[in-house]
Amino acid sequence: MKLFCSRDELVRSLQMATRVLPAKTSIPVLNGIVLETRDDQLFCFASDLENGIEVKVPEVTIITPGRVVLSGRTFYDVVRHLPPGRIEMGIEGKTFMIKAASTFFNLNILPAEEYPAVPDGLKKIHLYMEEQTGLSGEELLFSLEAPTFEEAVRQSIYATAPHDSRPFLSSILWEFKPDRLRLVATDINRLVVKDLTVAGNSEDSFLVPVKSLKELAAIFGGYPDEEITFFLINRQLYAVGKGIIYYTRLINAQFPRYEQVIPESFDGEARFNRTTLTSALTRSLLIDNAVKLSFTSDLLTIFASNPELGQFVEEISCSFAAQPISIGFNAQYILDFLKVVGSEEEIVFLLSNGIKASVMQVKDDKAYTYVLMPLRLNY
Numbered sequence: 001m002k003l004f005c006s007r008d009e010l011v012r013s014l015q016m017a018t019r020v021l022p023a024k025t026s027i028p029v030l031n032g033i034v035l036e037t038r039d040d041q042l043f044c045f046a047s048d049l050e051n052g053i054e055v056k057v058p059e060v061t062i063i064t065p066g067r068v069v070l071s072g073r074t075f076y077d078v079v080r081h082l083p084p085g086r087i088e089m090g091i092e093g094k095t096f097m098i099k100a101a102s103t104f105f106n107l108n109i110l111p112a113e114e115y116p117a118v119p120d121g122l123k124k125i126h127l128y129m130e131e132q133t134g135l136s137g138e139e140l141l142f143s144l145e146a147p148t149f150e151e152a153v154r155q156s157i158y159a160t161a162p163h164d165s166r167p168f169l170s171s172i173l174w175e176f177k178p179d180r181l182r183l184v185a186t187d188i189n190r191l192v193v194k195d196l197t198v199a200g201n202s203e204d205s206f207l208v209p210v211k212s213l214k215e216l217a218a219i220f221g222g223y224p225d226e227e228i229t230f231f232l233i234n235r236q237l238y239a240v241g242k243g244i245i246y247y248t249r250l251i252n253a254q255f256p257r258y259e260q261v262i263p264e265s266f267d268g269e270a271r272f273n274r275t276t277l278t279s280a281l282t283r284s285l286l287i288d289n290a291v292k293l294s295f296t297s298d299l300l301t302i303f304a305s306n307p308e309l310g311q312f313v314e315e316i317s318c319s320f321a322a323q324p325i326s327i328g329f330n331a332q333y334i335l336d337f338l339k340v341v342g343s344e345e346e347i348v349f350l351l352s353n354g355i356k357a358s359v360m361q362v363k364d365d366k367a368y369t370y371v372l373m374p375l376r377l378n379y
Helices: 007-020 072-080 120-131 146-154 210-220 274-284 331-340
Strands: 002-006 032-038 041-047 051-057 060-064 067-071 086-092 095-100 103-110 140-145 171-177 180-186 190-197 204-209 227-233 236-241 244-249 268-273 290-296 299-306 310-317 325-330 346-351 358-362 365-372
Touching: 002 007, 007 032, 007 041, 007 051, 007 072, 007 086, 007 210, 032 072, 041 060, 051 210, 067 072, 072 103, 120 227, 120 236, 120 244, 140 146, 146 190, 146 210, 146 227, 171 210, 204 210, 204 244, 210 236, 210 244, 268 274, 274 299, 274 310, 274 331, 274 346, 325 331, 331 365
Parallel strands: none
Antiparallel strands: 002 060, 002 086, 032 041, 032 067, 041 051, 051 244, 067 103, 086 095, 095 103, 140 227, 171 180, 171 204, 180 190, 190 365, 227 236, 236 244, 268 346, 290 299, 290 325, 299 310, 346 358, 358 365
């Protein structure tokens, strides 16, 4: 195996591939990255058995094809510390030679025969990308613009509990029908429902790990002009775009009947300026996370109290015409929503008395719903 490549392009590719290397593993070879030439191109592959990624490295000249497994983090650190320019790499005996200008490295090679086989889905996608065949209609799901996907993930993962042992709290429900994908997330105290328009013909639902969605958003979020195509093969979700194939194993669990949590009627409706409400609640957090929101005619009074620190009171204007209502909320939960709705300034708060849930939305946007449970306060 011998090749020449761009140091900068290889660094970018390895930066993505190392994201899925396991922090701890009982299989030492999984700490490695596979370098493989195929059809006169170079690919990096890494996996932790739950997730995997293949990245095509641009600007490569293949002299002798081959396949090698190298310690992933060491290889990445070596390449990113090389001087800029072209790199010469290849197998020399039992080591892997790396040369850049007057700098030389010889890295130990991991046993390639011990590396787990890639999933069948990856092979199917290779065939589909080359010949547009080999996949059924149910396996090809839909495509999304990368910024649209990144925004949907950002607007849903904050309402999850990634480290909770209950699977439905550490994952996000993907529920899709022809022309619509719905993402649903919850941490018990709140619920997010995000609808996206897609071009597809399938109907299905499954749970995607929060960790995997964070990685997908980080990897593809850097390509604002790219489209991501999603596949479902052998209960693994594949995302393909920009020479990258990322896959993750789905969660085998049931998601709660979330529709029952969304109220159908409310006791009042308030409309706010997002920036004004964000600033006021940020100040309230200096005293306590819990706040009491008291709504009267076109006025909201925000009150927070902490026996050790003191009290906070602020009044802000709003549009409100119902009977006066006072409800306790976690201020941070409200801020989480306000911070991910972008530059939208008019926020709609649909309010429920007692222990019923309330709902937050952006004006004229029914595709993004935030359901929030109240707090019981003693003041």
